[in-house]
Amino acid sequence: MKRVFFLFNQNPLDGSAHAIYCMRHVLALAEAAPSGSSVTVLHASFHSASAICAHFRLPHPQNFRAITLPHLRREKRGIGLHANGVFHVSAGWYLRKFAQANDVVATASFPRLFESVARALRKKTSCPQLLYEVHQLESLSHPPTHKKVLQEMRALALADRMVTTCGPLLQLLSDAFPAIPTVSLGLGVGYGAVVPDPPDGIFRLGYFGSLSEEQGVPWLVSHWPEISRSLPPRSECHIYGRARRGEQIPPAVAGVFFHEPIPASEVPYACRKLSALIIPALDIKHRAQIAFTKAYDYTGLALPIIAADLPTIREVLRPEQEALLYPPGNATVLASQLARLIGDEGLSAQLQSNLRHRAADFTWANRARQWWRFATE
Numbered sequence: 001m002k003r004v005f006f007l008f009n010q011n012p013l014d015g016s017a018h019a020i021y022c023m024r025h026v027l028a029l030a031e032a033a034p035s036g037s038s039v040t041v042l043h044a045s046f047h048s049a050s051a052i053c054a055h056f057r058l059p060h061p062q063n064f065r066a067i068t069l070p071h072l073r074r075e076k077r078g079i080g081l082h083a084n085g086v087f088h089v090s091a092g093w094y095l096r097k098f099a100q101a102n103d104v105v106a107t108a109s110f111p112r113l114f115e116s117v118a119r120a121l122r123k124k125t126s127c128p129q130l131l132y133e134v135h136q137l138e139s140l141s142h143p144p145t146h147k148k149v150l151q152e153m154r155a156l157a158l159a160d161r162m163v164t165t166c167g168p169l170l171q172l173l174s175d176a177f178p179a180i181p182t183v184s185l186g187l188g189v190g191y192g193a194v195v196p197d198p199p200d201g202i203f204r205l206g207y208f209g210s211l212s213e214e215q216g217v218p219w220l221v222s223h224w225p226e227i228s229r230s231l232p233p234r235s236e237c238h239i240y241g242r243a244r245r246g247e248q249i250p251p252a253v254a255g256v257f258f259h260e261p262i263p264a265s266e267v268p269y270a271c272r273k274l275s276a277l278i279i280p281a282l283d284i285k286h287r288a289q290i291a292f293t294k295a296y297d298y299t300g301l302a303l304p305i306i307a308a309d310l311p312t313i314r315e316v317l318r319p320e321q322e323a324l325l326y327p328p329g330n331a332t333v334l335a336s337q338l339a340r341l342i343g344d345e346g347l348s349a350q351l352q353s354n355l356r357h358r359a360a361d362f363t364w365a366n367r368a369r370q371w372w373r374f375a376t377e
Helices: 017-032 049-055 084-098 111-121 147-157 167-176 217-228 264-271 293-301 331-343 345-362 364-376
Strands: 003-008 038-043 064-068 073-076 079-082 104-108 129-134 161-164 182-184 203-208 235-240 256-259 276-279 305-308 324-326
Touching (some): 003 017, 003 084, 017 064, 017 104, 017 364, 049 064, 084 111, 111 129, 161 167, 161 364, 167 182, 203 264, 264 293, 293 345, 305 331, 331 345, 345 364
Parallel strands (some): 003 038, 003 104, 104 129, 129 161, 161 182, 203 235, 203 276, 235 256, 305 324
């Protein structure tokens, strides 16, 4: 029997991309677990395992548990923040008491939490395996001497194994920690294929997510008048998202429509009205070195995709097979690719067919089975 304890210093249902990833991940691990194994998420909210499963509209595996650890929360500008020290101490106490040598203690993107717990568990004679999941690195945003970089490097050095999500991160980790076994497992597809509404003569391009500069949304909106000149008159761009703190909503332009963000469960319904999806990311602020959740989720939706040609997008969406790619920030080529798609029904149908087949390579179940093999080898 092997037990996995997954540390999550958040509310699992807070709607963030990180929470969605982590909960899909742990539920998939529970479903794919070897006989007699279990998965427990130690989290900072009061939601039960049943409530978490119901929120994600997934069955409740019998071997999945959710345990609330003592934590503090305070509100700041409407955002719930956690007093990390309380959760760190609680997690260390719980795992020292219950985790055994044959178990796995894992977390993702909580370096201070991981360092605190790892140092506490190293004092046990029966220390469990310590596995850290790396979604991005502080060294991509800060100089090597920055305190966040140094703290993250200390935490990573304590891992027995590491899992990451794309080739560039795998290379960075392998270079920095050659003695620690590390594997890239990508991400999983979160949706099933959409059946679009009957055509009504309007081409609707859709985007879901952050309005940040690196995601390319301000760039796309500002260049839409130029892009749309190459498209039929009834062409629209629909953006589902809200500006985060410090982000500016791009000024309105003709043909671009902004919508409030919608729950993940409602994305497929909104996509029924769309003709295609876009990932307009720019090659700035380390975007080229981290995985795109959108690339995986858009693959599952199986609508034609136009995407910026970045290495971690190519890992999922192969050019001319699952997507039409264009150089990041090149409005002329983007317009040309959109015009190709609109004018060629056969191309659109082929992309959709290819996406349905590609989605089978990136199921959460497949990813979970690879995770178990790596963690237990």
